[in-house]
Amino acid sequence: MTATTPLLEASNVNRSYGDVDVLEGVSLTVDAGEVVALIGPNGAGKSTLIRVLTGIESPTAGSVDYGGPETARPVGYLPQQPAFRPGFTALETLAYYGSLVGDDERVAREGLARVGLEAAADRPVEALSGGMTRLLGIAQATVGEPPVVVLDEPGSGLDPGMSVHVFEVAAALADEGRGVLLSSHDLELVERNADRVVLIDGGRIVEEGTPAEITGRRDAPSLLDAFERAVAGDAGTVRLVEGSP
């Protein structure tokens, strides 16, 4: 890895489901120490792109290259709706995932502490609130110290305070030197915390840059305004890419 090598690089990624092209020619990078926010209307292809970037799904065309250090788990992943097997405590759950990369229970406790869940270590996962479950999911995403952490809508469904906390955790992960890619609809928090923003619409990247660069190019006072101008006429509707049934 050189200083110019991104931790994660997607090059001309296409992803189709039958006749439906969900992603078309998507290229982006995630570098160490930065928070990259993926924004876009519902149905724009954000979650599909995340599943391709994490290796859960293969691109129909194009490539995803990991350029980080050798490690057991290059990319950590928080799904959009994190859920865990009931009957286990938060600590047991995290220790299970940790054991898969050779970590012990001490590391699992540290993972809980990182997201502020140490007090809930012995609470069954089914007794965790939505926010706490998401925090446990973020802790899971960092198991094995992956150089890249991908969070799919980490603030979704959380109260404002918890959303702020989740974004602070993401920023802290970047401060540790990781590359963080997250998707979100909370553009205020994105503008406040993201180093770089990628706006995806109809399966294509339509804007990319720092929040200031995007608002400047769109001559918008805020990222939300820039978003609305970039997807003019479509805000508030669910986007279906061409060929969608």
Next chain:
Amino acid sequence: MSGEAGTGEDVASEVTGRPVIHDGRPEPGTAHIVGTIVRRELRTVARTRSFLLLGAALTAVLLGVGWLGGGLRSGYVPTAVDLLTPLELLVPVVAVAFGYRAVLGDQRRGELDVLRTYPVASWQIVAGVYVGRAVGLVVAVLAPLAVVGGAVAVVEHDTAIIYATHAGADSPLLYARMVVLTVLFALVVLAVAIAISAVASATRSALALAVVALVVLLVGADLALVYGLSAGILGDGSLIHALALSPLSAYRGLVLETAVVVAAGTGPQTAAPLSSLLGLALWWLASLSIAAYGVERA
């Protein structure tokens, strides 16, 4: 991950081409990963009350059948004869209950997706889930049969032989053979249930598939054999080998051949033991292979 994004394992091996080191420690080996999954399954089984209830219910039913059938008072082989038909019905039910949601639950919660970012192969997931559930199932099947065996030892006496099949030499060893074969049968059905769990996309379809599998195992395969015999597709000489195609027939034939008929000294051959064992092994292997494929495709 170049070209196609792969699993964490793919990424690690493709990037390094050498043994992967994580924080100065070697990446966990297969035994460690499978062992981790096995321990999780064991905890799940131990913490699921319905499994305990299943074991208790099986114990009560088998004791009741053994007592009412007179087998308990007559000896081990008569008890094995009394229990055979109930076991043919109940063991698949218990095995399917242990396995049909084992993989499906993780899939529905999205945990299988998450596991793809770990250095864990699909077959390791299936192996861990299967072994963990199998340990619980073996206990759930073995314990009731041990209780019944213990009851025979306590209440058995030489009189009151009710059925002709109860005549002949008796031995706890013959009963033990039936127990071992029952456990093997349960493990085969569990593999089928795990395969169902891995290929099902929703709980309702898993339950439907489980019911279909039960019907096929309990009725369909036997009916197919009967049809084959009546239609002349199967000859009399090949029947005992054809029975190996059905797990249920293979199990029944093995029990009769090795634990019941042998007690009488002579009698018609009820199964080809080698073919039957091979048939069960093939069902087991094919089911677990399908399960691994299902997890990979999930």
